[in-house]
Amino acid sequence: MAHVYLGLGSNLGDKKLYLQLAVEMISLEIGTVVCQSAFHSSEPWGFSSGNEFLNAVVLVETDQLPMELLKKTQNIERRLGRTEKSTTAYVDRPIDIDILLYNNLIIDGPTLKIPHPLITERDFVLIPLVEIAPDLLNPLTGLKYGEIILP
Secondary structure, three states: OEEEEEEEEEOOOOHHHHHHHHHHHHHHHOEEEEEEOOOEEEOOOOOOOOOOEEEEEEEEEEOOOHHHHHHHHHHHHHHOOOOOOOOOOOOOOOOEEEEEEEOOOOEEOOOOEEOOOOHHHOHHHHHHHHHHOOOOEOOOOOOEHHHOOOO
16 A cells, blocks of 8 residues: 555635545545644745635545546546646646655656656645644755755
């Protein structure tokens, strides 16, 4: 079984409900949700919007391979109302599911990068990640994510 950390975010509609539904669907279709952070509010990152985000991180045990996992998370996003994945510019969205980490794998492909390259630049990902896994190591640097948190 792989240990996978997924970042969840929503800034449209009933944000809390979208996050809860995403967690339920992940549990039913991807694997066992072992741990979940609290929900954290954050300002939009990388674009302007009047809609705040609600974010969380979950730890999932799964037998899905990384590309299968990517397809399943994107399918969940679509079923929860996400019409397009951000490619050139970020936009408001009912749900976003990012694969942050998959065991200690390092993947640098055109459609999937693990660890997610922006974990340490986004407090809305880093804070909930450290909340549930303060001693987790970045497989690229060997540093604890918990030691990266900015004051």
